[in-house]
Amino acid sequence: MLQIAFIRENQEKVIHALAKRNMDATSVVEEVVKLDERRRATQVELDGILSESNKLSKDIGEMMKAGEKSKAAILKEKTVSLKEKSKGLAEIADVIAQELLEKLYTLPNLPADIVPEGKTxxxxxxxxxxxxxxxxxxxxxxxxxxxxxxxxxxxxxxxxxxxxxxxxxxxxxxxxxxxxxxxxxxxxxxxxxxxxxxxxxxxxxxxxxxxxxxxxxxxxxxxxxxxxxxxxxxxxxxxxxxxxxxxxxxxxxxxxxxxxxxxxxxxxxxxxxxxxxxxxxxxxxxxxxxxxxxxxxxxxxxxxxxxxxxxxxxxxxxxxxxxxxxxxxxxxxxxxxxxxxxxxxxxxxxxxxxxxxxxxxxxxxxxxxxxxxxxxxxxxxxxxxxxxxxxxxxxxxxxxxxxxxxxxxxxxxxxxxxxxxxx
Structure with missing residues (x-):
């Protein structure tokens, strides 16, 4: 399987190389790059929510120690909401990752430079x-x-x-x-x-x-x-x-x-x-x-x-x-x-x-x-x-x-x- 980072950084090179296999990979490469962008954006959003949730958990602990139970309760409600949101984003990320993997599976290996062109x-x-x-x-x-x-x-x-x-x-x-x-x-x-x-x-x-x-x-x-x-x-x-x-x-x-x-x-x-x-x-x-x-x-x-x-x-x-x-x-x-x-x-x-x-x-x-x-x-x-x-x-x-x-x-x-x- 081709590495996603290589495809992302060398789109034209991948398309040109696969043309030697008599394959027009333009649409697949574009779809792969778009899916990868969605996957990474979703992961960034998910990481932000998880980071915020972790920070709130620490704040809740400090408030409980200080006897500020009412304030801690408000933050607990917020962490519940964040957990639900993170769960939904994780599911979306999994779906995108699977779609990306299936697209990557359709791309053959890149021919080496010395591979001759030809169809038969x-x-x-x-x-x-x-x-x-x-x-x-x-x-x-x-x-x-x-x-x-x-x-x-x-x-x-x-x-x-x-x-x-x-x-x-x-x-x-x-x-x-x-x-x-x-x-x-x-x-x-x-x-x-x-x-x-x-x-x-x-x-x-x-x-x-x-x-x-x-x-x-x-x-x-x-x-x-x-x-x-x-x-x-x-x-x-x-x-x-x-x-x-x-x-x-x-x-x-x-x-x-x-x-x-x-x-x-x-x-x-x-x-x-x-x-x-x-x-x-x-x-x-x-x-x-x-x-x-x-x-x-x-x-x-x-x-x-x-x-x-x-x-x-x-x-x-x-x-x-x-x-x-x-x-x-x-x-x-x-x-x-x-x-x-x-x-x-x-x-x-x-x-x-x-x-x-x-x-x-x-x-x-x-x-x-x-x-x-x-x-x-x-x-x-x-x-x-x-x-x-x-x-x-x-x-x-x-x-x-x-x-x-x-x-x-x-x-x-x-x-x-x-x-x-x-x-």
Whole structure:
């Protein structure tokens, strides 16, 4: 969430920055500023009444000591009136504060200066590309055919049990899935990330804290009876570990990694581009999350990018990195890099990771702060990235490593799998 003081003092800058997201924020910014003015004016009036009421209470005490009961009685009547007025003003202030908060929730994060302008994914900038695209044998197939051929993932069985988008992994498919999870976690912990296991459901406060609510409410599975949400990513519970926390400056940075299943309704997703593992309602992902000092967050973002590059280089998958344009960035992000693996059998790029710096946007919602050297509380910066999302990595491995004799396992994964080929 954007800080109200920043909006108030930089209205034109906020409007101009959000235009990069193809959003005309003029009316919302004006409403936010007006609500803030009303809130502050109401608070000033309320503080004045409370101050007067406190003074009268002291005067009443002194009069009672002096035996001036009749004068004290008159002042008591006045304090009753002031209490009623202060109660009414407090209620008005609460209503205005809630209206202001709801308006602030509608404003996305400001894009960083280097975010390119653009409306569609086609306008993202390719900043890095690595790996040779393999030449496949004649008769090579996309992964949704391969998994049937080798009986390692059963999409139809998943439909029977739950519905479309909930596959069942079998035999070597399940073992390869587990191998990827363990490999990713080992890489992350070796890089200094502390592994945690977190709940797979979160409460409303947590979903608001990281920005899933109200922006992505329709994309989340919701249990109305307990008012809990199935997590769309480990980012939500992991980042919320630091909600309402004040760290000391010497505790920064905080590096955390977690494996979780992820649940997304993905309403309205149809067509060949979401076939097989390309788009699921439940999938596995290993996440990395960082809490950083504002002065270091962009260096940290670069380090996260390099970390994921190392993983993909070890997997020997052809990939590219895109700097997302303003119109394609997520609601909470200030800067995002997407990693995409090339699927030779599908002849297309598949997104496998997003790495983002949120600056203070999430921290402001979370009230995640650190105490600086002067003893002042400052908002931290939060970052997160997929390291990595499994379905499309798995699709890339199955398709790019297929041979006429079977699917060869990347060398780095063989100690985790216990086998060299799926045949």
């Amino acid at each position: 994914p086609e306008e993202n900038i390719n900043v890095f590309e690595e790996g040779a695209i393999p030449v496949l044998h004649e008769g090579a197939q996309p992964h949704w055919e391969l998994v049937k051929k080798y009986d390692i993932i059963d999409f139809e069985l998943g439909v029977k049990i739950a519905g479309a988008g909930f596959p069942v992994y079998k035999g070597k498919g399940a073992r390869l899935q587990r191998a990827l999870i363990n490999y990713f976690l080992d890489k992350n912990t070796a890089a200094g990330y502390n592994e945690v296991q977190v709940p797979h459901v979160v409460n409303e406060a947590s979903a608001y804290g990281t920005g899933q609510l109200p922006d992505k409410e329709g994309q989340m599975y919701h249990d109305a009876a307990d008012d809990l949400y199935l997590i769309p990513t480990a980012e939500v519970p992991v980042t919320n570990m630091f909600r309402d926390v004040i760290l000391s400056e010497n505790e920064l940075p905080v590096l955390t990694t977690a494996y979780t299943p992820c649940f997304r309704r993905e309403a309205g997703s149809y067509g060949a581009h979401v076939r097989g593992l390309n788009r699921l309602h439940q999938f596995d992902k290993v996440e990395i999350v960082r809490v950083e000092h504002p002065d270091n967050s962009y260096k940290a973002l670069d380090a996260m990018v390099e970390h994921i590059k190392e993983i993909l280089n070890e997997l020997k998958l052809p990939y590219r990195i895109l700097r997302l344009c303003g119109g394609d960035m997520g609601f909470t992000s200030a800067l995002t890099y997407d990693f995409e693996v090339f699927s030779t059998a599908q002849d297309r790029w598949l997104e496998i990771s997003s790495v983002s710096n949120f600056e203070t946007f999430q921290a402001n919602r979370l009230k995640l702060r650190f105490k600086d050297k002067d003893g002042k509380n400052q908002l931290a910066h939060t970052l997160n990235g997929s390291s990595l999302a499994l379905p499309r990595v798995l699709a890339g491995i199955l398709e790019n490593y297929q041979t006429a004799d079977g699917i060869v396992i990347p060398e780095v994964l063989r100690p985790y799998c216990g086998f060299d080929i799926i045949d």
